[in-house]
Amino acid sequence: MKKEYLKIDKVVGPLIQISDVDDVFYGEVVDIVEISTGKVKKGKVIKIEEKNVIIQVFQNTAGLAAGNSIIKFTGESFNLPMSLDLQGRIFNGIGEPIDNGSDIFSLVEANINGRPINPMSREYPRNFIQTGISSIDTLATLIRGQKLPIFSGNGLPHNELAAQIVKQARLGDNVHEDFAVVFAAIGVKHDDEKFFRKSFDDANVMDRVVMFVNYADDPIAERITTPRCALTAAEYLAFEKHMHILVVMTDITSYCEALREISSAREEVPSRKGYPGYMYSDLASLYERAGMLKDQAGSITFLPILTMPNDDITHPIPDLTGYITEGQIVLGRDLFQRSIYPPVAILPSLSRLMKDGIGDGFTREDHAEVANQLFASYSKVQEVRDLSQIIGEEDLSPTDKKYMAFGRAFEAKFLNQGFDESRNIIQSLDLGWRLLALLPLTELDRLSPENITKYFPKES
Amino acid sequence: MAIMEENKINGMISAINGPVIKGKNMTTFKMREMVTVGDKRLIGEVIVLEGDMGTIQVYEETEGLKIGEKITPTGKPLSLKLGPGMLKNMFDGIQRPLEKIQELSPIFIPEGIGLLSIDDQKQWPTTLTVRPGDVLLAGSIFGTVQETEVIQNRLLVPPNLSGTVIEVVPNGSYTIEDVLVRIQDGKNQVYELKMAHEWPVRTPRPNAYRRETLVPLITGQRVIDIFFPIAKGGTAAIPGGFGTGKTMTQHQLAKWSDADIIVYIGCGERGNEMTEVIEDFPKLIDPRSGKSIMERTVLIANTSNMPVAAREASIYTGITIAEYYRDMGYAVAMMADSTSRWAEALREISGRLEEMPAEEGYPAYLPSRIAEFYERAGSVETLGGDDASITIIGAVSPAGGDFSEPVTENTKRFVNVFLALDKSLAYARHYPAINWLESYSGYIKILSDWYEDNVAEDCISLRNKMLELLYEENKLQEMVMLVGEDVLPDDQRWVLEIAKIIKVGYLQQNAYNKDDTYVPLEKQYAMLKAIEYLYERGREGLKLGIPTSQLKDLDIFSQFIKMKYTVPNDDLSGIDRLKEEIDQHYEVLFKKYEN
Numbered sequence A: 001m002k003k004e005y006l007k008i009d010k011v012v013g014p015l016i017q018i019s020d021v022d023d024v025f026y027g028e029v030v031d032i033v034e035i036s037t038g039k040v041k042k043g044k045v046i047k048i049e050e051k052n053v054i055i056q057v058f059q060n061t062a063g064l065a066a067g068n069s070i071i072k073f074t075g076e077s078f079n080l081p082m083s084l085d086l087q088g089r090i091f092n093g094i095g096e097p098i099d100n101g102s103d104i105f106s107l108v109e110a111n112i113n114g115r116p117i118n119p120m121s122r123e124y125p126r127n128f129i130q131t132g133i134s135s136i137d138t139l140a141t142l143i144r145g146q147k148l149p150i151f152s153g154n155g156l157p158h159n160e161l162a163a164q165i166v167k168q169a170r171l172g173d174n175v176h177e178d179f180a181v182v183f184a185a186i187g188v189k190h191d192d193e194k195f196f197r198k199s200f201d202d203a204n205v206m207d208r209v210v211m212f213v214n215y216a217d218d219p220i221a222e223r224i225t226t227p228r229c230a231l232t233a234a235e236y237l238a239f240e241k242h243m244h245i246l247v248v249m250t251d252i253t254s255y256c257e258a259l260r261e262i263s264s265a266r267e268e269v270p271s272r273k274g275y276p277g278y279m280y281s282d283l284a285s286l287y288e289r290a291g292m293l294k295d296q297a298g299s300i301t302f303l304p305i306l307t308m309p310n311d312d313i314t315h316p317i318p319d320l321t322g323y324i325t326e327g328q329i330v331l332g333r334d335l336f337q338r339s340i341y342p343p344v345a346i347l348p349s350l351s352r353l354m355k356d357g358i359g360d361g362f363t364r365e366d367h368a369e370v371a372n373q374l375f376a377s378y379s380k381v382q383e384v385r386d387l388s389q390i391i392g393e394e395d396l397s398p399t400d401k402k403y404m405a406f407g408r409a410f411e412a413k414f415l416n417q418g419f420d421e422s423r424n425i426i427q428s429l430d431l432g433w434r435l436l437a438l439l440p441l442t443e444l445d446r447l448s449p450e451n452i453t454k455y456f457p458k459e460s
Numbered sequence B: 001m002a003i004m005e006e007n008k009i010n011g012m013i014s015a016i017n018g019p020v021i022k023g024k025n026m027t028t029f030k031m032r033e034m035v036t037v038g039d040k041r042l043i044g045e046v047i048v049l050e051g052d053m054g055t056i057q058v059y060e061e062t063e064g065l066k067i068g069e070k071i072t073p074t075g076k077p078l079s080l081k082l083g084p085g086m087l088k089n090m091f092d093g094i095q096r097p098l099e100k101i102q103e104l105s106p107i108f109i110p111e112g113i114g115l116l117s118i119d120d121q122k123q124w125p126t127t128l129t130v131r132p133g134d135v136l137l138a139g140s141i142f143g144t145v146q147e148t149e150v151i152q153n154r155l156l157v158p159p160n161l162s163g164t165v166i167e168v169v170p171n172g173s174y175t176i177e178d179v180l181v182r183i184q185d186g187k188n189q190v191y192e193l194k195m196a197h198e199w200p201v202r203t204p205r206p207n208a209y210r211r212e213t214l215v216p217l218i219t220g221q222r223v224i225d226i227f228f229p230i231a232k233g234g235t236a237a238i239p240g241g242f243g244t245g246k247t248m249t250q251h252q253l254a255k256w257s258d259a260d261i262i263v264y265i266g267c268g269e270r271g272n273e274m275t276e277v278i279e280d281f282p283k284l285i286d287p288r289s290g291k292s293i294m295e296r297t298v299l300i301a302n303t304s305n306m307p308v309a310a311r312e313a314s315i316y317t318g319i320t321i322a323e324y325y326r327d328m329g330y331a332v333a334m335m336a337d338s339t340s341r342w343a344e345a346l347r348e349i350s351g352r353l354e355e356m357p358a359e360e361g362y363p364a365y366l367p368s369r370i371a372e373f374y375e376r377a378g379s380v381e382t383l384g385g386d387d388a389s390i391t392i393i394g395a396v397s398p399a400g401g402d403f404s405e406p407v408t409e410n411t412k413r414f415v416n417v418f419l420a421l422d423k424s425l426a427y428a429r430h431y432p433a434i435n436w437l438e439s440y441s442g443y444i445k446i447l448s449d450w451y452e453d454n455v456a457e458d459c460i461s462l463r464n465k466m467l468e469l470l471y472e473e474n475k476l477q478e479m480v481m482l483v484g485e486d487v488l489p490d491d492q493r494w495v496l497e498i499a500k501i502i503k504v505g506y507l508q509q510n511a512y513n514k515d516d517t518y519v520p521l522e523k524q525y526a527m528l529k530a531i532e533y534l535y536e537r538g539r540e541g542l543k544l545g546i547p548t549s550q551l552k553d554l555d556i557f558s559q560f561i562k563m564k565y566t567v568p569n570d571d572l573s574g575i576d577r578l579k580e581e582i583d584q585h586y587e588v589l590f591k592k593y594e595n
């Protein structure tokens, strides 16, 4: 029988400190029972010094005081029961059902912290996923098993884009049998959560979605566990049940802010902008859980969404994320203001895994060249636009004028597409060729003569 | 191998804070001693001793540890077992083979698996090259083992032993634990020599003396070999924001450098990148040996989700392995991707120790740690009397891509080549995104003789001339952005045109193209020489009053942009034909203007 404790020495934000404790282990889960109501809060041991223990409480610590609660050490790590029945269910950030359904019963339990995948056991991801979105499929191709975040800003349509990807992407070969979505909402508004729920309904996948929700008005310490619960469920479904899992997670910015708040409650030395020095490793312990394993079916494709404070890509949250993920899809405010949906800013966007998943046998032989040429030409458009700001479009050279026209057409026709419009990769590539044809052939130095002969649109 | 020594007094855990734990009853422990922690026997290292209290950094996940569990000393510092069996293998940050870990746990890496090391069961056909009576000095070679198809492991007398041979086994198959030779020193003390010996990772292995570095590390990458060369035995840093191409560049160097041995450390980076190396390297053929490049490669992986203390150690593990092969007389090149993650691991541990932070939370000893690390590079004469070298190439990942942060700044102080990766070049898909204005090589002067003797008399002056042209272009571009290109005089517009060829046709190099991924020096030189030729012929035309628009023949220009793909690496006649074409074209053009 484990001991129970009555005396709380100190409450600082989400942390409580108790003394004279024996026989607890690092990472142990505790139940904090309010004596008057019998309500139970959960917490976890995050520091032990002799007989003093610091516990991070996942629910609100308001009202906690010496003498009004009993602290019980459970002798367990933070484990969740795992089962196929997770699908179609909704949980809070510590994995308790909040949909009035029954508890999950299972003999299989998993520690939500997971453990690092041995690089020897990984399979390098190479399978193209068609999202039906031209900018992504052509220029920042999503690969099954990839971690590819959406870098967005407040008010930009990142939720719509993620919902469109969920609706249109085909991850599994056998779409309805081996495919599921794990959705984690971290510190989101009730409206946003509703939007996703509705879009899963519309996409007809609700019975294949596992949801973990921590609302904006829920306790911040629970934001630390929300993504871990979700990824644990994803790992179980992908690596034990061999399903193809798409993990959508929003908003990583709320997660990092929670991390900062707890770190400051612990009085740790901050690094940039007050975020803790270990934020890189902490984020990596989430992002690196995506991937595929050798010699077995199943995958975790991970689409985290984050809102860049002040649209600043050098802010620690997008910065550290970009250093861990396999590329990023960046949304641009100027495109959004010009009503282009999805407003994917292609130049800072990147998919590091696309090189092995495109081309002959995957998409089409000309894919790499078309992508390169579109990048090079669109980047030249930016230069020409800068110049035209100074000398006026009228005074641009004839070639530069063509770049201006190409830039406008590219944004209006290629980037811009409907929320319900899905284009296959062949359509997207052909569209790319038609737009490139607006430029003089001599400017297209990334295209090989063979592909030009084969794909360059004939004047009709 | 038993790591617990008898008769040693155990300590006891008294505090746990992530990867840092405190213990008491530790008076008999030594600073930097390797210990096992708790019932699960996690591996750790003593980093602070104060009275009977000690602080330990733990190389494995500490979840589940309790106050009062025991801390067991091993009696030795954190050490590696150095012997055959490291090449073609991948290890974690403390030299545990990931393949063996996989046998114990197929997918995830659990804690408490103990101290594993190189294979001690494998039988290696061994040739002994000494006889009783021979005097063996420290670091000399007493036998050989063919470790891989291309690398012979030269069995070394450990750097701290010497003596006269009293016994040698016959040639035959042995494991790394078999005694092969017995030597006796002046005090009649007898030592056993095995294929492998242990060495503490934090102690640099000694050498006879340092020598000057006079030979470049040939990488097959134009912007490096011609513009910013790295000397064998030198140091280089590759700083850049995320996605600018640090890892790609490091992979390219690991694949194509003309070093004998490659030690590649994935320090706090992605798991998939290490998987990629394991999948790709065995398929790539080394242009020099004709064998797979994996045959000469050792991989160390502490991915970003592995324990952070082992990240700190991984850098030392890597450099110690590099020194071991250097001591056999090899030219070793070591890539560390990314040294910033190592520095951040230092910062995290320092924070948990509640040390006083200096800049941006980094400990005050950051600069000295960086210096010590890069100082382990160098060209040396080994204790055994051979020429050998270690070249270190470290990636740096500056926060926010801003080079004025502590890790980049301090690295800059201690390295001689700075290959600055540039976000705007990467956005424009100019790869490798090495910014030619910000990058530099401190080796140009001492390597110029080598280039003159081995490539061409004018190789370095050609390089200087083309670099100046690029500097000039940069100034002109600033003007263009103010007034447009049309108002520039023709000779300046010609500079812009040629600079564009240098940038697109020369500096850009496609790692995914099978010919362009590695380019021999002769072709690198010939390409640049041809560009210079076009530049000079054009200037003749300018003197005749021919406008740039006339000089810029679209067909010739597009051939220049594509010559990296169209001229095969082993047949440069295409470049001569291109020059002939220029001559023919300009002769006609010049005639028109001469009259």
Ligand SMILES: Nc1ncnc2c1ncn2[C@@H]1O[C@H](COP(=O)(O)OP(=O)(O)OP(=O)(O)O)[C@@H](O)[C@H]1O
Residues within 6 Å of the ligand: A322, A323, A324, A350, A351, A352, A353, A355, B240, B241, B242, B243, B244, B245, B246, B247, B248, B249, B269, B397, B431, B432, B433, B509, B510, B511, B512
């Ligand atoms: N020489 C090259 N040739 C072709 N593509 C390249 C080259 N260098 C970089 N790239 C492209 O840039 C992408 C990012 O490169 P890389 O992964 O090396 O960046 P990084 O600097 O290591 O980023 P991080 O700091 O996040 O690890 C690659 O996936 C590839 O698409």
Ligand SMILES: [Mg+2]
Residues within 6 Å of the ligand: B246, B247, B248, B269, B337
């Ligand atoms: Mg990298």
